[in-house]
Amino acid sequence: MPENTNKLIFSSSESSSDLLYATGFQASDPFLYFEVDGIKFAVMSSLELQRAKNESKPDVNILDYSEIIHDVAERNPKGLFNYLVNKYPSLDWHIPTNFPCFYADMAREIGMKIKCENFELFPKRSIKTPDEIDFIRYAMNVTMKAMRRAENILRESDINAKNELIWNNELLTSEILKREINIECIRLGAVAKHTIVAGGLKSAVPHDTGSGILRAHEPVVIDIFPRIEKTGYWGDMTRTFVRGKASDIVKNAYHAVYLAKEGSMKEVRVGAIPEKLHALAVDIMKNNGFKTGKDDIGYYGFIHSLGHGVGLDIHENPKIGPKQLKPFELGEIFTIEPGLYYREWGGIRLEDMVLVTKKGFESFTDYACTLEL
Amino acid sequence: MPENTNKLIFSSSESSSDLLYATGFQASDPFLYFEVDGIKFAVMSSLELQRAKNESKPDVNILDYSEIIHDVAERNPKGLFNYLVNKYPSLDWHIPTNFPCFYADMAREIGMKIKCENFELFPKRSIKTPDEIDFIRYAMNVTMKAMRRAENILRESDINAKNELIWNNELLTSEILKREINIECIRLGAVAKHTIVAGGLKSAVPHDTGSGILRAHEPVVIDIFPRIEKTGYWGDMTRTFVRGKASDIVKNAYHAVYLAKEGSMKEVRVGAIPEKLHALAVDIMKNNGFKTGKDDIGYYGFIHSLGHGVGLDIHENPKIGPKQLKPFELGEIFTIEPGLYYREWGGIRLEDMVLVTKKGFESFTDYACTLEL
Numbered sequence: 149m150p151e152n153t154n155k156l157i158f159s160s161s162e163s164s165s166d167l168l169y170a171t172g173f174q175a176s177d178p179f180l181y182f183e184v185d186g187i188k189f190a191v192m193s194s195l196e197l198q199r200a201k202n203e204s205k206p207d208v209n210i211l212d213y214s215e216i217i218h219d220v221a222e223r224n225p226k227g228l229f230n231y232l233v234n235k236y237p238s239l240d241w242h243i244p245t246n247f248p249c250f251y252a253d254m255a256r257e258i259g260m261k262i263k264c265e266n267f268e269l270f271p272k273r274s275i276k277t278p279d280e281i282d283f284i285r286y287a288m289n290v291t292m293k294a295m296r297r298a299e300n301i302l303r304e305s306d307i308n309a310k311n312e313l314i315w316n317n318e319l320l321t322s323e324i325l326k327r328e329i330n331i332e333c334i335r336l337g338a339v340a341k342h343t344i345v346a347g348g349l350k351s352a353v354p355h356d357t358g359s360g361i362l363r364a365h366e367p368v369v370i371d372i373f374p375r376i377e378k379t380g381y382w383g384d385m386t387r388t389f390v391r392g393k394a395s396d397i398v399k400n401a402y403h404a405v406y407l408a409k410e411g412s413m414k415e416v417r418v419g420a421i422p423e424k425l426h427a428l429a430v431d432i433m434k435n436n437g438f439k440t441g442k443d444d445i446g447y448y449g450f451i452h453s454l455g456h457g458v459g460l461d462i463h464e465n466p467k468i469g470p471k472q473l474k475p476f477e478l479g480e481i482f483t484i485e486p487g488l489y490y491r492e493w494g495g496i497r498l499e500d501m502v503l504v505t506k507k508g509f510e511s512f513t514d515y516a517c518t519l520e521l
Numbered sequence: 522m523p524e525n526t527n528k529l530i531f532s533s534s535e536s537s538s539d540l541l542y543a544t545g546f547q548a549s550d551p552f553l554y555f556e557v558d559g560i561k562f563a564v565m566s567s568l569e570l571q572r573a574k575n576e577s578k579p580d581v582n583i584l585d586y587s588e589i590i591h592d593v594a595e596r597n598p599k600g601l602f603n604y605l606v607n608k609y610p611s612l613d614w615h616i617p618t619n620f621p622c623f624y625a626d627m628a629r630e631i632g633m634k635i636k637c638e639n640f641e642l643f644p645k646r647s648i649k650t651p652d653e654i655d656f657i658r659y660a661m662n663v664t665m666k667a668m669r670r671a672e673n674i675l676r677e678s679d680i681n682a683k684n685e686l687i688w689n690n691e692l693l694t695s696e697i698l699k700r701e702i703n704i705e706c707i708r709l710g711a712v713a714k715h716t717i718v719a720g721g722l723k724s725a726v727p728h729d730t731g732s733g734i735l736r737a738h739e740p741v742v743i744d745i746f747p748r749i750e751k752t753g754y755w756g757d758m759t760r761t762f763v764r765g766k767a768s769d770i771v772k773n774a775y776h777a778v779y780l781a782k783e784g785s786m787k788e789v790r791v792g793a794i795p796e797k798l799h800a801l802a803v804d805i806m807k808n809n810g811f812k813t814g815k816d817d818i819g820y821y822g823f824i825h826s827l828g829h830g831v832g833l834d835i836h837e838n839p840k841i842g843p844k845q846l847k848p849f850e851l852g853e854i855f856t857i858e859p860g861l862y863y864r865e866w867g868g869i870r871l872e873d874m875v876l877v878t879k880k881g882f883e884s885f886t887d888y889a890c891t892l893e894l
Contacts (some may be wrong), residue, residue, distance in 0.1 A: 163536060163619075174715075175728070176715060176728075176835075176836075177836075194815075194819065194820040194824055195727060195728060195824060195825055196728055197819065198726055198819065199726055199728055199729055243622060245621055245622070245623035245624075246536075246621040246622075246623070247621065247622040247623075248618055248619040248620065248621075248622065249616060249618070249619075249620040249621065249622045249625035249635075249637045250618035250619070250620075250637045250638075250639060251618075252622035252625070253637055262622075264622045264623045264626055265623075266623060323710075327707060327708060327710075330707045330712075331704050331707050331708065334700060334703045334704050334707055335700060335704065337696075337700075339703075339712060339714050341712050341750065342547075342549060342750075353571055353572055354568060355548070355549075355568060355569055355572055356572055377714065377715075442567075446567065446570065446571065447567040451567055451568060452568055462549075463549075463550075
């Protein structure tokens with residue numbers, strides 16, 4: 149799909165990263181964006197008009213709602229679609245896959261030709277510009293600082309007779325450690341939600357964000373993915389730590405995950421095939437004694453995809469997992485995050501972020517993989 | 522629309538508060554939810570299956586993706602819709618207005634009867650249960666603590682020879698004050714994004730979140746709307762402060778806004794009409810010397826709606842503004858937030874949150890309106 153297809157978005161830039169990508173304007177209320185022959189327009193209410201003019205990308209033409217629709221009673225989405233269908237009667241409009249059905253039905257009913265197909269409205273979003281690369285590198289620097297804070301707290305913790313961790317004279321919980329991580333992100337201008345600090349058996353459930361007292365000699369999976377408030381770009385990284393001594397199985401699993409991360413990352417280059425990297429990670433872990441499979445109770449081993457693109461969305465293209473055949477392109481940025489999860493003893497995950505470069509790849513995650521603290 | 526209409530949602534609970542309302546399950550990846558004759562189902566991948574069983578509302582039946590769709594190649598939205606159309610061939614499915622057009626088109630193409638109409642899928646969402654009332658009251662307590670932190674910082678600030686504010690031996694900026702507010706929210710288990718600390722002329726633009734050095738003797742609008750991480754419910758409040766001495770016009774405008782807030786709030790009761798409250802606020806401010814209107818440059822005066830419902834969305838039903846005719850019901854919770862904005866000197870906004878009770882209303886905002894600090 150050519151980049152200069154006529155486009156239509158009706159959303160807030162909170163809910164549509166496409167809209168944020170196109171306009172650069174952060175707004176929590178929905179507004180209309182359209183693009184005709186590569187010329188970009190956004191229609192703004194009185195409340196946002198001035199801020200939109202100040203903060204949008206320079207190539208976006210900001211239209212005043214009240215100037216293009218004179219009748220106050222018509223200042224609603226239907227009025228906007230009527231305006232478009234009158235002004236551009238013969239156009240096909242391409243909308244993002246997440247365009248609200250209600251408004252698509254409305255636009256179609258008044259005669260707009262709406263195409264909603266399974267491709268990216270802005271296919272170049274996965275290929276980052278130099279500015280975007282800087283924004284994500286910055287987000288990763290924030291993420292690493294927040295991880296350092298978490299690691300330091302674990303290191304500073306004492307271990308009581310019950311093998312519970314004590315920090316600042318109180319029991320250290322997942323909740324406290326998440327709070328300290330999130331505060332560090334806020335200090336650095338980012339917002340982290342759903343930060344994962346999962347200890348013991350909870351670490352075996354990749355999306356369990358963790359709760360309760362953290363203990364020594366057990367793995368603690370820490371996954372931090374803050375979004376920089378100013379730019380909207382995300383960081384994402386995971387480390388797994390044991391305060392005290394890890395068991396042999398945890399040490400061996402950690403080593404297998406580490407080898408899978410390093411081994412699959414080394415294959416990142418222009419033209420490499422995502423599913424091959426995923427399969428390589430699976431193989432490396434299997435060859436180191438850790439199988440993936442399913443039994444009567446559920447799945448075990450490496451039960452998620454190897455990675456995902458990161459940008460204005462925390463999960464975006466490219467996808468790195470089984471059946472993902474689209475070769476990597478120069479300037480793509482994504483995570484490499486193998487993991488192993490067993491309900492008997494817990495989980496391990498290690499996650500870095502890489503950029504596809506001319507020479508192969510560059511990792512944005514300059515942070516050692518240390519298991520025992 | 523009866524509550525037991527058959528419903529279909531395909532979304533993440535991050536992007537669909539309807540889904541979060543129905544399931545109580547916080548997930549950042551999309552999943553299928555459907556409801557037939559009032560029986561609720563959610564389909565979960567291996568990654569989320571166990572967590573969904575642990576964390577969803579008890580009346581939601583959690584289905585294992587791999588149990589209902591045996592062919593791995595069919596484990597995608599189309600496979601899910603095929604499953605539904607085979608299992609329930611004759612049903613009408615109601616979807617939320619923000620259901621992604623791409624998936625609605627897909628479901629229709631394989632023969633599902635999809636209805637996307639302009640009403641709430643869960644009309645009772647605006648009428649809060651006792652639990653929800655507690656969650657929002659709690660969110661408001663967090664919000665007030667964050668506001669207290671901001672007020673205290675302004676009070677502690679010194680004023681230098683240029684009338685700039687100095688706090689902790691550095692120039693106090695909007696950015697620093699927002700950071701301190703957001704840290705306080707994190708400490709209390711909430712996430713605040715887009716916090717507004719708009720000083721001087723920036724306070725005249727209601728959605729300008731503010732930037733740069735804060736000054737004495739000028740209004741600073743502080744609008745804090747944190748979301749409690751655990752429950753997903755929001756708080757929302759605004760105060761306007763002047764560190765030092767306010768000018769006469771700022772004092773008078775503040776008084777007019779205060780009277781509009783108190784006067785319109787007193788009319789909150791079961792059966793009251795939202796647009797009348799809005800009109801009353803406009804009248805009170807006009808009678809106190811502050812008109813609303815438009816000139817060559819733009820709008821001035823009271824340029825937004827009087828309030829909005831708050832729950833799992835920061836903006837939800839009921840709406841309180843012009844043309845809003847639906848009478849208030851018992852258990853509705855919403856903001857009352859009159860404001861005045863003039864590009865010559867800045868803006869004032871005061872925002873409280875109220876619950877419609879049998880006796881009239883209860884305010885959740887126990888926080889004095891003090892202009893000068």
